Amino acid sequence: MLSLKSHSIPSPYELHRRFLADSTKPFLFLFYHPFSSSTKATPETNFPITNWLINNLKFSKTQALSISTRFDRVKSLEKPQSLLLFLQNLGFSETHMRSAVRVCPQMLFSDIDKTLKPKIEFFQDLGLVGSELGKFISKNSSVLTFSLERRLVPCVEILKKILCNNENNQDLIRVLSRCNAVVCGDPESRLVGNIAFLKSCGIVGSQLSMLLTRQPWLFITQESKLRDLVSRALDMGFSVNSRMLVYALYTVSCMSNETFTRKLEIFRNSGFSSDECMEMFRKQPALLRASEEKLKIGIEFFMNTIKLEKLTIVRSPLCLMHSMEGRVIPRYMVLQVLKSRKLLKREISFIHTMNLTEEKFLAKFIVEFGDHAEELLVAYKGHLLDSSSEDES
DSSP states (O other): OOOGGGGOOOOHHHHHHHHHHOTTOHHHHHTOOOSOGGGOOOHHHHOTHHHHHHHHHOOOHHHHHHHHGGGTTOOOOHHHHHHHHHHHHTTOOHHHHHHHHHHOGGGGGSOIIIIIHHHHHHHHHTTOOHHHHHHHHHHHGGGGGSOIIIIIHHHHHHHHHHOSSOGGGHHHHHHHHHOGGGGTSOIIIIIHHHHHHHHHTTOOHHHHHHHHHHOGGGGTSOHHHHHHHHHHHHHTTOOTTOTTHHHHHHHHTTSOHHHHHHHHHHHHHTTOOHHHHHHHHHHOGGGGGSOHHHHHHHHHIIIIISOOOHHHHHHOGGGGGSOIIIIIHHHHHHHHHHHHTTOOSSOOOHHHHHTSOHHHHHIIIIITSGGGHHHHHHHHHHHHHHHHHHHHO
16 A cells, blocks of 8 residues: 555645756746746836936937946946036037937947047047037047047048048038048048049049048948949940049939939930930939929920920030029019010020029129119019018918
8 A cells, every 4th residue: 555655745846846857848938937027127227327318318218218228237327427527518518418329328338538538639629619519429429439540540631631622621520420431440441442443433633522522421332332333324424534424423322223213204204315314414414413393393494484495405404403493583584574675686595594693694684774674673583572472471
């Protein structure tokens, strides 16, 4: 007869041990949790920096928690507090500081004297001071994470050699503000290589400087991508060492292939052939940087209102790039008055009037007709006045 002891119920501890030792039930282990959910700690209690970010930099609770999770083991707030005082002394606004921390949260625990201060002084020496420094760092605080000696200084020196008219480092600051990545990478990798490639295409001197100022990302993109963009321009009829190649490259780098094709389609739908489209683009590469709406309005006005021949537009595509409100319509109205009063001794090319400076246009088509100058000036300014009145109403 078996003893009662052999039939005794195992203790909870023994059941737990057997459960964990049973390898035939691995899937059950996924659902087994010996601890109560009530012991779970909240993010606020885990991360003391959360409330600091909310109270000192006015972060929302969600934003503060998002940043805090990166520093879950930090207990002391000494470094964040020192950073706050450091930036305040530099003249940073609360908005600047909040944006800088949001872009680069690790700066909260950077060594101010060894890491941040030397880089801040470097940018101050370039001309960024006060609110301008705050504005720049607020959007580009990630530059403070890169080596001063190995990255920032060498890259800036390379950029300075390219920029032609860089009085007070204004062009350099513009480049850094548009694309801080130009000083964050290894200067010997993409930056130097892309500069060499662009120079081999005949883009040098002031043209290289212009391209750097307007499209700095081209200088640190993958060389294969840069070569593809140049190839696109060459396939459209531009040539290496041509003065127009840089403007074509600038245009094709501003938009996707889809957008570029869609803008060409606007011309085709208006009766221009593919060859005529390419001819206009080669004459004025900036033409396709105009918005689709501007192109549609311009084509409609010149072809249907003024009745310009299509060939005239192909030969002078610059007319489509002028401001409709500021130049095209006001000058058209003046010429209409002159024609209606029969004050013109010969037919005037409207395209010619578009290319005159405002000073020359006023002198030739308004001041010269002294007795009618007031009426002509009303025609010239009236369109603008009507437009502003409509805007106010």
